[in-house]
Amino acid sequence: MNTELAMIPPAKPIIGQEERAAVDRVLASGMVAQGPEVAAFEAEFSQALAGGREVVAVNSGTSGQHLGMLALGLGPGDEVIVPSFTFAATANTVAVCGATPVFVDVDPQSFTLDPEAVEAAVTERTVGIQPVHLYGHPAPMDRLLAIAEQHGLWVFEDAAQAHGATWQGAQVGTFGQGGMFSLYPTKNMTSGEGGMVSCATPEIARQVRLLRNQGMEAQYANEIAGFNNRMTDIHAAIGRVQLGKLAGWTAARQENAAFFDANLQGVATPVVREAATHVYHQYTIRIDGASAAERDAFAAALREEHRVGCGVYYPTPVHRLETFRTEVDLPVTERLAAEVLSLPVHPSLSDMDRERIVAAVNTVAKAGA
Numbered sequence: 001m002n003t004e005l006a007m008i009p010p011a012k013p014i015i016g017q018e019e020r021a022a023v024d025r026v027l028a029s030g031m032v033a034q035g036p037e038v039a040a041f042e043a044e045f046s047q048a049l050a051g052g053r054e055v056v057a058v059n060s061g062t063s064g065q066h067l068g069m070l071a072l073g074l075g076p077g078d079e080v081i082v083p084s085f086t087f088a089a090t091a092n093t094v095a096v097c098g099a100t101p102v103f104v105d106v107d108p109q110s111f112t113l114d115p116e117a118v119e120a121a122v123t124e125r126t127v128g129i130q131p132v133h134l135y136g137h138p139a140p141m142d143r144l145l146a147i148a149e150q151h152g153l154w155v156f157e158d159a160a161q162a163h164g165a166t167w168q169g170a171q172v173g174t175f176g177q178g179g180m181f182s183l184y185p186t187k188n189m190t191s192g193e194g195g196m197v198s199c200a201t202p203e204i205a206r207q208v209r210l211l212r213n214q215g216m217e218a219q220y221a222n223e224i225a226g227f228n229n230r231m232t233d234i235h236a237a238i239g240r241v242q243l244g245k246l247a248g249w250t251a252a253r254q255e256n257a258a259f260f261d262a263n264l265q266g267v268a269t270p271v272v273r274e275a276a277t278h279v280y281h282q283y284t285i286r287i288d289g290a291s292a293a294e295r296d297a298f299a300a301a302l303r304e305e306h307r308v309g310c311g312v313y314y315p316t317p318v319h320r321l322e323t324f325r326t327e328v329d330l331p332v333t334e335r336l337a338a339e340v341l342s343l344p345v346h347p348s349l350s351d352m353d354r355e356r357i358v359a360a361v362n363t364v365a366k367a368g369a
């Protein structure tokens with residue numbers, strides 16, 4: 001183990017003086033639950049990232065997915081088509097609505113839903129499609145929307161990792177009937193914990209607002225059975241500051257990615273589709289042809305010999321987790337789960353960090369070749 005070099009962390013939330021001052025302001029007001037900060041955050045987020053659509057703030061991305069799909073009417077007996085190559089929340093939120101996630105394969109290049117696999121998975125019970133804009137690269141929304149339209153399905157976008165990414169010039173989270181952004185600390189921006197639901201119509205937004213707050217719009221006039229999934233004004237105050245910094249951070253991620261694209265050797269670098277802008281929540285390389293054990297050894301060498309933090313998202317495809325254990329053949333998903341490795345791409349990387357990351361990957365790749 002090389003202990004002389006400082007470890008470059010795989011992710012690094014940036015919480016600065018302005019976030020602290022914003023929290024202080026809310027604490028000093030004595031009003032900390034959902035209030036004016038949340039309303040302002042929703043209005044600003046809608047303008048910046050959701051094309052002016054109505055958005056609803058909640059206490060996590062997972063809550064946003066859950067309430068969003070409940071608002072679209074998801075329930076027992078229904079099927080929703082999802083990728084298996086994603087974070088478990090994508091499928092969990094379908095399952096906790098009493099519905100069945102139907103796992104399909106992804107495109108090996110963009111790591112997002114393969115439209116042909118989606119089309120083939122549609123049954124009488126299918127009610128929706130939940131594409132994931134994985135690592136910050138948009139799913140092929142034009143083709144997915146066409147399939148949804150043809151079969152009368154809704155689309156709910158998992159944009160947890162893709163704040164500001166675009167497909168054919170439009171921002172993710174503005175294509176489907178609904179969409180969710182996560183505000184977890186390691187995502188492209190944070191509110192501490194939190195989520196934002198983008199809604200295509202005022203009716204869907206109203207339903208999400210009701211579900212967020214015990215089914216009430218007017219106090220004690222409960223209309224439906226709901227949850228308490230509200231965001232606090234403390235979290236919203238942090239989120240508002242972060243939103244103002246997001247564009248600069250995204251540009252820094254994209255610059256870091258361009259540097260890696262130009263300098264990495266012996267590994268497969270991420271592909272960006274012509275219709276896409278990628279916001280690099282992760283910069284994910286593939287160790288072409290590697291087994292999971294070989295990829296894990298590559299990651300261990302980066303961490304231990306070169307002190308470069310890195311991550312595997314996600315080592316076990318969701319359909320094989322204990323939760324779901326589905327017998328379905330997803331060869332691309334299986335291959336990607338063995339080959340992928342995400343390098344640090346966050347905005348805090350210095351020039352020296354970037355040089356170190358490139359040198360480390362190229363050295364380990366060469367040794368393994």
Ligand SMILES: *Cc1c(COP(=O)(O)O)cnc(C)c1O
Nearest residue numbers: 060061062087089160182183184
């Ligand atoms: C982070 C994430 C979620 C869940 O968001 P939380 O805010 O952590 O609840 C869902 N889907 C994907 C793809 C994610 O990366």
